[in-house]
Amino acid sequence: MKIIRQYILFVVACLSIWSCKKDNYDAPSSTLSGKLVYKGEAIGLEYDRVPFQLYQYGFGKTGSINGTFTPEGTYTSLLFNGDYKLVIPIGQGPFKNKIISAGKPDSMSVTINGNQTFDIEVEPYYMIRTPQINVASGKVNGTFKVEKIITDVTAKDIERVQLFINKTNFVSGADNVAQTTINGAAITDPNNISMSVTIPSISPAQNYVFARIGLKVKDVEDMIFSPVVKLTY
Amino acid sequence: MKKIIQIIILASILQTVACKKDSEFLDEPPTSILTNEQAFKDPAQVLSILANLYNRQLDISSVKDWVSMADFSETFPSENGRSNIVQRNSWGFGEWSNWDYGYIRDLNLFIERATAATTLSETDKTRFVSEARFLRANFYFELVKRMGGVPLITKSLLYDFGGDPTYLQEPRAKESAVYDFVLSEGDAIKDVLPANLNDKSRASKGAVLAMQSRAALYAGSIAKYGVSTPQVSLPGGEVGIPADAANAYFTKALNAAQAIISGSAGAYALYKSKPDLSENFASIFIDKGNNPESIFIEDFKLKSGKVHGFTQVNQPRFGAEEEEGGRLNPSLNLVQSFEKLDNTFVPFNTSLFYTNQIDIFAGRDARLAGTVILPGTTFKSRAVDIWAGYQLADGSIVTGDDRGAQKTLPGTSNPVQVVGFDGPVNNKEFTAQSGFYIRKYQDPAAGSGSRGTGSELPFIRYRYAEVLLNAAEAAFELGQTPLAVGYINQVRARAGLVIPLTAGDLTFDRIVHERRAELSFEGHVLFDKKRWRIAHIVWDGTKMTEADLLGNIGKATKRSSQPYGLWSYKLYNPASPNNGKWIYKIVLPGLVTGANRFQFGNYYSLIEDNIRANNPKIVRQPNQ
Numbered sequence: 138m139k140i141i142r143q144y145i146l147f148v149v150a151c152l153s154i155w156s157c158k159k160d161n162y163d164a165p166s167s168t169l170s171g172k173l174v175y176k177g178e179a180i181g182l183e184y185d186r187v188p189f190q191l192y193q194y195g196f197g198k199t200g201s202i203n204g205t206f207t208p209e210g211t212y213t214s215l216l217f218n219g220d221y222k223l224v225i226p227i228g229q230g231p232f233k234n235k236i237i238s239a240g241k242p243d244s245m246s247v248t249i250n251g252n253q254t255f256d257i258e259v260e261p262y263y264m265i266r267t268p269q270i271n272v273a274s275g276k277v278n279g280t281f282k283v284e285k286i287i288t289d290v291t292a293k294d295i296e297r298v299q300l301f302i303n304k305t306n307f308v309s310g311a312d313n314v315a316q317t318t319i320n321g322a323a324i325t326d327p328n329n330i331s332m333s334v335t336i337p338s339i340s341p342a343q344n345y346v347f348a349r350i351g352l353k354v355k356d357v358e359d360m361i362f363s364p365v366v367k368l369t370y
Numbered sequence: 371m372k373k374i375i376q377i378i379i380l381a382s383i384l385q386t387v388a389c390k391k392d393s394e395f396l397d398e399p400p401t402s403i404l405t406n407e408q409a410f411k412d413p414a415q416v417l418s419i420l421a422n423l424y425n426r427q428l429d430i431s432s433v434k435d436w437v438s439m440a441d442f443s444e445t446f447p448s449e450n451g452r453s454n455i456v457q458r459n460s461w462g463f464g465e466w467s468n469w470d471y472g473y474i475r476d477l478n479l480f481i482e483r484a485t486a487a488t489t490l491s492e493t494d495k496t497r498f499v500s501e502a503r504f505l506r507a508n509f510y511f512e513l514v515k516r517m518g519g520v521p522l523i524t525k526s527l528l529y530d531f532g533g534d535p536t537y538l539q540e541p542r543a544k545e546s547a548v549y550d551f552v553l554s555e556g557d558a559i560k561d562v563l564p565a566n567l568n569d570k571s572r573a574s575k576g577a578v579l580a581m582q583s584r585a586a587l588y589a590g591s592i593a594k595y596g597v598s599t600p601q602v603s604l605p606g607g608e609v610g611i612p613a614d615a616a617n618a619y620f621t622k623a624l625n626a627a628q629a630i631i632s633g634s635a636g637a638y639a640l641y642k643s644k645p646d647l648s649e650n651f652a653s654i655f656i657d658k659g660n661n662p663e664s665i666f667i668e669d670f671k672l673k674s675g676k677v678h679g680f681t682q683v684n685q686p687r688f689g690a691e692e693e694e695g696g697r698l699n700p701s702l703n704l705v706q707s708f709e710k711l712d713n714t715f716v717p718f719n720t721s722l723f724y725t726n727q728i729d730i731f732a733g734r735d736a737r738l739a740g741t742v743i744l745p746g747t748t749f750k751s752r753a754v755d756i757w758a759g760y761q762l763a764d765g766s767i768v769t770g771d772d773r774g775a776q777k778t779l780p781g782t783s784n785p786v787q788v789v790g791f792d793g794p795v796n797n798k799e800f801t802a803q804s805g806f807y808i809r810k811y812q813d814p815a816a817g818s819g820s821r822g823t824g825s826e827l828p829f830i831r832y833r834y835a836e837v838l839l840n841a842a843e844a845a846f847e848l849g850q851t852p853l854a855v856g857y858i859n860q861v862r863a864r865a866g867l868v869i870p871l872t873a874g875d876l877t878f879d880r881i882v883h884e885r886r887a888e889l890s891f892e893g894h895v896l897f898d899k900k901r902w903r904i905a906h907i908v909w910d911g912t913k914m915t916e917a918d919l920l921g922n923i924g925k926a927t928k929r930s931s932q933p934y935g936l937w938s939y940k941l942y943n944p945a946s947p948n949n950g951k952w953i954y955k956i957v958l959p960g961l962v963t964g965a966n967r968f969q970f971g972n973y974y975s976l977i978e979d980n981i982r983a984n985n986p987k988i989v990r991q992p993n994q
Contacts (some may be wrong), residue, residue, distance in 0.1 A: 185459075199986065200979030228601050228970050228993030310912045311459040311965050356601070358906075358970050358993070 150341035152222075162217075169221075170213040171255040173206060173230070176287065178230070180210040180232070181260055181349065181362030182248075183309040190224045191216070192244075206230075208307065208365065221247045223257070231354060232259040233287060261361055262287050262354045263295065268363035270300075270348045272370045277302050277348050280331040280364065283324070295321035296353040300332040304339055306347045306365050314339060314346075319356065345369040361369065371581075389979030400755050404513070410487035414492045420498060423480060423505055424571065426473050427668070428512045430466065431893035433680040433811050433829045436697050439891045440907070442899075442923050443933045443966055446699040446804040446959050451798075454960045456933060460912060460967040463994045466516045466889065467975035468482040471523065477506040478526040494614055500559040504573040504581070507555035509568055511585050514548040515897050518974040519608035522551055541987035544607035547613060549589035553622060556582040566636035570667045570826070576635035577666035580832035583626035583840040590619030590847060596901040602903065602973045604992055609974050616889065620844045627841035630665070630834070631857075638662055638834045640864050651740025653940055654835075655811050656827055663739045663835065667828040678823030681813040686743060686754045688773070688791035691819035696792065696890075699804035700742045701933030702956065707923055708738035708887055713869055715883075715924035723951040727757070730954055730958045736866040737887050743807035745790075745938050750814055755790040756802045758937035761953060763946065765938065771795060779942055794937055803959045804935035811890050851876050856882055882926035900973055902926070911967025931965040934958055969993065 169191075175182045189212060190201035200355060201224070206212050222244040227234045235243035245253055266282040274306070279300045285292065297320050301313040318336040334348055350363040392534035410416055431438040440447040447455045480502045484495055506524075513520045521540035524565055529535060543551075560578040567574035593616035596603060603610030608736055641663035644650035654663050663988075670677050685695035706717050711733050717972075719959050724730050727746030731738060743749055745756035759769025760779060768777055776785040793801020838857045845854035851873040859870040861884065871880065885898055899905035907927045914932045922928045935957045943949050971993035982988045 198979065198983040200983060224973075226990075226994055310910075311967060312915070 140164070151319045156164065158225075161238050165215045167198075167216050167218055168213055168247045168252045169216055169249055169255060170211065170253075171257060172212070172309060173210040173232075173259055174256050175232075175259060175264065178264070179364075180208055180259065181265075181364055182206050182208055182231070183351075183360060183362065184208045184307045184312065186244050186309075187230045187359050188226060190226065191247075192222050193217070194220045194222070207227050208309070208362065216249050218250050219248075221249060222280070223247050225257070225259075229359065230259065231352075231357055231359045232261040233291060260287060262293050262357065263352055263361060265350055265352055265361065265363045268350050270350070270366045270368065272346070272368040276342060276370075277346065277368060278331065278333045279348065279350050281350055283327040283330060283352065285327070293357060294355045295327075296355040297321055298324070298330060298332070299351045299353070300334050300348065301332060302336060302346045302348045304343065304346065306367070308347050308349045308365055309351065309362070310360070388990055406483045406486070407488070409917060410483055411489045413490065413498075416484060416487075416490065416494070416498050419480065420501060422552075423473075423502060426474075426476075426504065427831075428468060428470070429668075429829070429831065429893055430512075430515075430896060431891060432668070433825075433827065436680065436683050438893075439698055439808075441966075442895050443701055443930045444704050444890060445701055445808070445894060446933045446935065447697060447738075448699050448801060448803045448964070449697050450799045452697075456959070456962040457964040459964045460969060461972050463969075463971050463976040463991070464978070465972065465975060467978070468513060469520075470561050473509060474506065474523055475526055477502050477509070478524065481506070481673045482526060494746055496562055497564070500562045501573045503555055503559050504563070504578055507552045508581055510548055511552045511581060513568060513589065514545060514552070515900070517973050517977065518604075518610075519543045519545040519548050520547060521988075531910055537989050539985040542606075542608040545609055546589065546607065546611045549585055549611070549619070551601045552585045553589075554584055556585075556626075557833045560635075565634070570664050571669035574636065574666070576630055577832055579626045579630045579635050580665045580837055583623045583630070583837055584832070584846070586619045586623035586626060587840050587844055588842065588897065590616045590623060591901040592903075593619060594847065595901070599903045599906070599970065599973070602970055602992055606989060606991060608989055617848060620847045624844035624848065624850075624871070627837045627844065630837050631841060638665060638837075640834055640838075640860065642864060647864070648739035649738035651737050651865065652809055653810075655688065655830060655832070656814065658826075658828060663833050664828065664830045665832040665834060665837070667830050668749055669828045670824075670826040672823065677826055678829075679821065679824050680811050680827070681818040681825045682821055683959070684812060685819040686749050686752075686792050686802075686807050688755050689752055691817065692821055694800055695819065696800035696802060696807055696990050698808040699933075699935070700806045700808055700890075701804050702806075703919065703930045703934055703994050704886070704890060705738065705742055705806060705936065706919075707883065708735040709867060709883075710734055711861045711867060711869070713867060713875070714813065717920040717923060718954060720936075720954045720956060723854060723941060723948040723953055725951055727952050730952075735887060739809070740865075741808070741810050741890060743809045743812070745802075745805060749807075749809070749812065750816075750819075751895050754802075754807065756792045756794065756805060756807075756938070757790040757940060757952075758794050758805075758955075759788050759939050760942040761939045763943040768942070771798070773801060774797065782945070794935065794959075803961070804933060806935075808891065813962055835864075836892075836894075838882075839885055839888060842884075846876060846878075846881060849903070859979055861888055879924060879926045883924050899968075903973075905968040905973065906970060909966040909968040911965050913965045914958075919956065931967070932958060 184206050187206045189204055193199050204214050224242050224244045227242045237243050264284045264286055266284050268281040270279040297318050298320045299316050301308045301316045303313045315334050315337050317332050345367055347365050347367050349365045351360040353360045391703050481499055508584050519542045522543045527538050530917050556578045560575050563575050565575040593611040596610050597613050639662040641654045641661055644653055684693050684698050687696040718730050731744050759767050761767055767783045768964050774787050777788045778785045794803050794805055795801050813825035813827045818825040838861050842854040842857035855871050855873050855876050897907055904927050908930050918929050919934050937955050937957050939953050941948050941951050990991040
């Protein structure tokens with residue numbers, strides 16, 4: 138009996154000495170954040186559409202940490218400190234992909250040591266300039282300019298421009314209550330495009346809508362958007 | 371003395387028994403595991419091994435799983451747990467992905483072991499090996515449709531435990547190389563396998579040729595239409611086929627189809643046994659005994675353990691043999707695409723009053739009523755009860771929120787039924803939320819709808835009508851339009867479209883439409899849209915308006931991102947001559963909030979990170 142008690146005491150003592158140390162890693166604590174920019178100006182996107190991939194060097198497996206850009210073109214990722222490469226896969230985003238060799242996207246090296254901001258400079262095919270969106274007598278009207286950024290041989294035409302409105306501030310082709318479209322061929326003056334869409338009855342009723350303008354480039358999957366505006370009426 | 375005798379006896383026993391070596395003594399053959407030699411001795415035994423391989427074939431759609439037919443806006447899924455199909459806005463890149471090299475290894479092992487077997491007769495051996503090669507080719511075809519070029523492994527691989535597995539790492543073959551493999555395997559085995567086979571669940575010459583015609587057609591159209599989506603390709607050719615290969619593939623597709631049409635593979639023909647053309651079309655999938663149309667099937671058998679519950683989960687809910695059913699609700703997008711008998715595409719006229727509920731569907735392609743259970747028709751001799759409510763004189767609607775709900779109509783005192791027992795009621799699972807139920811594959815046999823019995827209808831993987839359509843499409847792509855209309859008109863005439871298309875009528879849109887009308891729910895919709903490179907246009911993620919729905923019917927690139935419904939109402943207006951007549955309204959079922967979006971990255975499914983980590987030679991899919 139006495140021996141057993143001693144034995145138990147010994148085991149408990151051992152456990153209390155060695156097991157007070159946690160045996161797992163700390164959770165990642167460094168935030169990498171930033172946005173997609175063209176000459177300092179943020180690029181608007183569709184929600185959950187344009188992905189990015191982060192690879193940490195030095196591990197056997199080659200899997201990536203995946204994320205997507207927000208509608209405002211920003212991203213954040215909670216990471217361990219270390220060396221990473223950041224990749225936007227080919228064919229994603231309304232901008233020209235940087236390609237180092239056929240089939241391989243360019244990557245950006247990021248060293249994480251504490252919280253960090255890292256903006257990604259990209260070259261979009263078009264920019265929506267001076268968007269003016271307002272509401273008047275049950276309609277949302279938008280006027281804007283379209284500036285062609287890429288004008289060399291890789292330039293692409295506009296497929297269509299669209300004005301979307303939605304109940305929430307997720308506004309895109311997939312999330313809208315009403316939209317209007319002008320096809321690229323029908324745009325006569327890219328410096329003065331105006332569109333108008335009637336606000337449908339919204340249930341439950343609300344006295345505001347969110348609106349933004351989207352531009353689809355031919356043969357490019359993702360659209361580029363103007364900032365979301367909240368319109369109260 | 372006595373002891374000495376005992377010692378002598380003991381020693382002699384030891385000598386006689388213990389002379390076996392220790393290693394031999396421990397090396398007893400197991401009684402529960404057969405050696406390769408034993409397993410491949412008896413043909414019946416080999417067939418049972420092969421049966422396991424037959425059972426592991428992969429289908430994109432199957433009667434075994436109704437959800438596999440529920441997507442792509444062709445149906446509305448009427449089960450509460452599945453509404454995500456119509457609520458999501460896109461497909462994940464991993465959707466339809468497959469990397470089952472375990473199956474390929476088992477096929478390779480089977481081929482090697484059967485080839486090495488010593489006691490099998492040469493005839494048996496050749497047939498078994500050819501069947502396994504057919505399964506392997508068909509599986510590589512299934513993989514290439516989903517993943518593009520994959521590593522072509524045709525021998526069993528063995529790891530030497532040397533610590534370096536790189537010699538086992540095989541890069542992805544070109545997409546064209548996988549198609550070429552499928553076609554060349556077909557050439558090698560097609561004359562070895564029997565023609566005119568009665569057991570259509572086993573590989574035959576017809577099955578091989580049907581696979582070849584489909585595979586070559588796919589490869590040809592990827593080569594031809596891949597030009598319109600240059601971003602869906604990889605520099606190494608793992609995805610994408612050069613455009614100049616198109617004609618060779620189309621020629622192969624046409625030749626393989628013609629080999630079946632000419633009768634060289636057996637007496638295949640269109641099924642034409644029933645006078646009612648819709649009944650006839652539905653019976654293609656029901657009639658097992660004497661069906662010249664089916665070429666290669668997955669068979670089921672009652673009381674054998676291998677049955678399926680397709681009827682059980684999809685039967686009209688009201689009065690069914692089980693307290694469920696009604697899951698697949700074909701969408702109006704599909705229903706309205708069936709032509710009028712004068713070969714024109716028109717939407718349903720929803721501005722008229724119809725005396726009978728069925729009248730609105732009159733004068734259409736017989737395949738409509740053969741594919742879809744329309745309101746006002748019967749299943750298992752019982753009328754389906756699909757109607758959404760009463761419309762009053764002022765245009766207001768009286769309806770209920772449960773199956774067969776009762777309410778009192780204005781000016782009357784007794785409550786009456788105001789909605790069908792089969793719905794449609796929004797959010798009410800198993801009711802016809804699009805206004806329709808599916809008819810294809812529904813088994814009219816008693817007990818087919820009950821869980822305990824199930825259905826033994828086969829799932830047809832290759833059938834003669836598709837071969838005709840393959841031939842028509844290949845001939846069309848090769849510029850032989852007169853030949854093409856000859857084939858397509860046979861399929862159309864069987865569906866009651868007796869005014870033949872002329873060579874001038876035949877367009878790409880017509881071919882796309884014909885395959886949808888004939889082959890819907892048979893596992894073609896996704897792969898067809900992919901190979902024509904129109905998936906990203908048809909499912910473009912933009913919500914549909916009613917104008918979208920009603921315009922451009924019969925056009926290949928018509929948007930179809932949300933499944934619409936067509937609901938019928940009875941007019942209640944005793945003062946009107948139209949009292950009691952039927953009207954129809956186009957509705958978007960209440961649960962449909964998403965819009966299908968097919969991204970460029972969906973054309974070829976994701977190869978998981980784990981696979982690429984294990985084999986760094988595997989390149990990533992484009993646009994992912």
